[in-house]
Amino acid sequence: MDIPLTSDALDIAFHPDPTTTIIAAGLLSGKVQLIDYSSTPTSPANFKKTLTLRPSIKSTRALAFADNATLYTASKDRSLFAIDTHTGVIRSHWANTHAAPPSRMITLDSGMLVTGDDDGAVKLWDPRLPTTSASTSSSSEGPAAKKTKLSGAGSTNVVQPTTATPVRTYTHHFDWISDLLWCNHVAPPRSAQSKGKKKAAEQDNDDAAITLRSRLVCTSGDGTLSVIDFRQGGSGGAKTEGEGKKVGSVKGVEVSEDQEDELLAVAAVKGGSKFVVGTQLGTLSVWAPTRAMLDHVDRIPGHPASVDTLCPLYDPSSTLDNDVVSRFAQDDDVLLTGSSDGLIRILHIGPPHTLLGVLADHGGNGMPVERIRRKGRWVASIGHESAIKWSDLADLLDGDSGDEDEEEEEGTKKKMKMRAMGKDDSDDDDDDEEEDESDEDDDSPGEPVSKPDEDDDSDSDSDSDGPSAPRAEAPKTKAAQLSKGIAKGALLAPPTAASSGWDDDEDDERSNKRGKKGGVKKEMKGQDQANAKRAERAAFFSDL
Known part of the structure; x- marks a missing residue:
């Protein structure tokens, strides 16, 4: 929808109050809209725009x-605004906050604000600090406005732009x-340059000792990841210069090695002990702070295009204890990737x-998920x-919809599955023809159909053609919970993959499908063919 x-x-951005059903959207036109979704969203008419x-x-x-x-x-003209969502009044307007247009913004638990811009600068702001009157100096975006007139809820709000001083500025x-x-509660990253100093500081009970505390993780288009500890980064409003210095030379900042690829998104998993980073080439990289942040420790291939955004499925702010999602979403090892x-x-x-599957489709054809x-x-x-x-997460775990046997829906699911695995729809046409021939051979009269071996780890509930056999116990892990829901028809999941990813070889995938449909007999036949190919290949190379 x-x-x-x-x-x-x-x-x-969603409203942080668990009981408030408001989502805010920042638009290309400069508008900010608040949308109420308190009515059960069954059509676009159920959403009400409460403020523009x-x-x-x-x-x-x-x-x-x-x-x-x-x-x-944050606007492209380098201004920051504070809006009262209850009254629609603009509380403050900070002008010329960055030398380049801001690109990202987050708020901290303490009420402070962090922004990053197109030139790589990261700034920490405290809204409680006093501001000064802004000048009308010119910039690449044009002269700064003397007054900002805003209208909403039938009234006009005039705001005088002011200049705020950041608490910290980082340009590494x-x-x-x-x-x-x-x-x-993140452990400080370890590097070869500073390991000895931190060990000595820990022995001396210094503030730089290795302790679990809050830190900021940044990803950049320059191909590096950085971890910032605001408690060590300079004093007052002093600017901390990092550009041109060696890695780890900026106090309170650790910068990774160049990954030779744009890093586009980051999310924490496994209780914050690891980070997953999306890249321009489509590979997800896994980082572990306790094992050094100078480089990634694992890579997850599989996405056919860039991974532009990440969102943990786990929501610690959710209080919907009676909702079906809350019973299964208390696991931060599951991510949504865009x-x-x-x-x-x-x-x-x-x-x-x-x-595990596909939640939504923005249509492709150059329509990315940002x-x-x-x-x-x-x-x-x-x-x-x-x-x-x-999208509704409850669809992941609901039972049969009653329409999944329809030919049109099955075709849609099949296309989405092929796109999720980075293949065109035409890539599976030959597989379908061979599978149909396999089914005719195996289901011929007088020939019993053997069930796949129960000990085969490659088998998955989501790949079975018929209804799943009832289980004595509900799955205990998050992945198993979602896989069970997907197997019921809510989503179409590809075969369970090895740790290296899910974009398996086409021949291996075809062999797996044959084995599951044709039973043990077909699986043995496929194994014999594979052994025969290996023997031919060995003989060929032995003659060279």
């Missing part, structure tokens, strides 16, 4: 809720900040790493379109 908007959405403001004539590129009443927005990145992640091919995939971070946000049972996502795609 799509929520129509007046222009393309660049960022979205236009803080700037330039696009609203990022936004974030600070508390139950304040929404911060030289390209745009693609994502920001605030992590609580790719430039338009699909939102569900991935379990292992090992083994497993693709942002994914989750609250309770609802998932909102945006791309290059004037709409918010609305």
Whole structure:
């Protein structure tokens, strides 16, 4: 289901209050819209736009809720705005906050604000600090406005722009900040340069000792990941320069080695002990702070295009204890990934790493998934379109819909499965023909059909053609819970993959399908053919 908007959405954010059903959208036109989804969303008419403001004539590129009443927005003209969501009044307007347009924004538990811009600068702001009157100096975006007139709820709000001083400024990145992640109770990253100093500090009970505390994780288009500890980064409003210095030379900052690929998104898994990063080439990289952050420790291939956004399926703020989703979503090892091919995939971070299915499709054809946000049972996502795609997580775990046997729906599921595995629809035509021939041979009169071996680890409930056999106990793990729901027909999942990824060889996939459909006899036949090919290959190379 799509929520129509007046222009393309660049960022979205759910209201932090678990009982408040509001989502905010920042638009390309500069408008900020608040949408109420309190009515059960069954059609676009159920969504009500409660507030529409236009803080700037330039696009609203990022936004974030600070508390139950304040929404911060960042515009392309380098301005930051604080909006009272209850009254629709603009509380403050900070002008010329960055040298380049802001690209990302998050709020911290303390009420402070972090922004990143297109030049790689990261700044920490404290809204409680006093501001000064802003000058009308010119910039690449034009002269700063002397006054900002905003209309909403039938009244006009005039805001005087002011200048705020950041608490911290970091410039160790030289390209745009693609994502920001605030992590609580994270161990400091270890590097070869600073390992000895930190060990000595730990023995001396110094503040630089290895302790679990909050840190900021940044990803950048320059191909590096950094971890910032605000408690060690300079004093007052002093600027901490990092560009041009060696890795680890900036106090309170650890920067990874160059990954030779744009890092686009980051999310924490396994209780914050690991980070998953999306890249331009489509490979997910896994980072472990306790094992050094200078480079990744694992890679997860499989996405055929860039991974632009990540969203943990686990929502610690959810209080919907009676909801079906809350019983299964208390596991932060499951991620929603948004790719430039338009699909939102569900991935379990292992090992083994497993693709569980596809949640939504933005249509492909150059329609990427730029942002994914989750609250309770609802998932909102945006791309290059004037709409918010609305998905229900309950569909993952619901039973049969009654329509899954229809030919049209089966065809849609099949196409989505092939796209999720990075293949064209035509790639599976030959498989279907061979499978049909296999079914005719194995289901001939007088020939009993053997069941697949129960000890085969490659078998999956989601791949079985018939109804699943009842289980004595419900699955205990999150991945098993989702796999069970997908097997019931809510989603179409590819075969369970090995830890290296799920984009398996086409020949291996065809062999697996034959084995599952044709039983033990067909599986043995396939094994004999494989052994024969190996023997021919060995003989060929022995003659060289």
